[in-house]
Amino acid sequence: MRYEKTLPLRDGRALRIRNAEVSDAQGIQNLFTLTHSQTDYLLSYADEHSYDLEQEAAFLKRLLESDGEIMLLSEVDGVLCGCASVCAVGRKYKVRHRAEFGISIDEGFWGLGIGKAMTQAAIACAKLAHYTQLELSVVADNERAVSMYHKLGFVEFGRNPKGFLSRFSGYQTLVEMRLEL
Numbered sequence: 757m758r759y760e761k762t763l764p765l766r767d768g769r770a771l772r773i774r775n776a777e778v779s780d781a782q783g784i785q786n787l788f789t790l791t792h793s794q795t796d797y798l799l800s801y802a803d804e805h806s807y808d809l810e811q812e813a814a815f816l817k818r819l820l821e822s823d824g825e826i827m828l829l830s831e832v833d834g835v836l837c838g839c840a841s842v843c844a845v846g847r848k849y850k851v852r853h854r855a856e857f858g859i860s861i862d863e864g865f866w867g868l869g870i871g872k873a874m875t876q877a878a879i880a881c882a883k884l885a886h887y888t889q890l891e892l893s894v895v896a897d898n899e900r901a902v903s904m905y906h907k908l909g910f911v912e913f914g915r916n917p918k919g920f921l922s923r924f925s926g927y928q929t930l931v932e933m934r935l936e937l
Contacts, residue, residue: 757826759881765868769832773877775820776827776839781812783836784829791839791860796922797895798860824885828877830861830870837865840874842882845891855887872904879908883937890937895920896929910935 760774776784785805793802800806807815819827819841830838838861845854857878861870882890894901896915910933919930 757823757881757884759826759828759877761877763873765832765870767868769868771868771870771873772831773828773874774831776816776829777820778813778816780829780836781809781816784816784827784839785809785812787836787839787862788860791862794863796924796928797898797901799858799920801923824855824887826878826881826885828874828881830865830874832865832868832870837862838870838874840878842878842885842887842890844887853888855882855885855890857882857890857892871901872908875904875908879935879937888937890935892933893919893930894933896931902931902933905933908935 758775763771763773765771788805789802792798792800816827819825825841825843827839827841829836838859840857840859842855842857845851845856857875859871859874859878861874879890892905892910894905896902912931912933914932916930916932918927920928922928
């Protein structure tokens with residue numbers, strides 16, 4: 757699946773949202789380290805890379821060849837500032853209508869509308885891939901994100917009071933949300 761769009765940000769600069777390419781592997785790893793050290797609301801910490809550089813490149817290649825999964829990157833003035841993905845919940849018949857959404861934005865770019873734009877891009881991609889439900893988990897204390905997801909049509913379907921165990925604040929409640937596409 758391919759996606760590319762350029763939009764104006766609240767501050768007048770241009771936001772480019774595009775597919776992550778194999779050549780972006782190092783930049784994605786750098787962005788992961790940065791964003792995962794800036795907030796305690798993400799699934800993992802900066803020292804918990806899932807892939808080495810070679811594995812990251814192979815993962816990106818697989819996504820580029822996929823009709824149903826995608827990793828999107830956002831750039832402002834040529835600077836990589838955000839990453840979002842739409843991935844299948846599973847391949848079995850009973851769950852193949854469902855996709856999971858994840859996102860991270862560099863704190864230096866918060867408040868410009870990038871999260872909303874990337875979420876809308878992910879929704880568009882999920883629809884193109886013929887999913888009928890897009891799901892996400894968000895830390896309940898992340899009120900700005902929860903509010904944005906509600907405004908975009910996501911509804912809460914459950915809470916897990918011990919969804920995350922933070923290194924800093926103990927257990928964090930996860931809000932489970934879904935959007936019918």
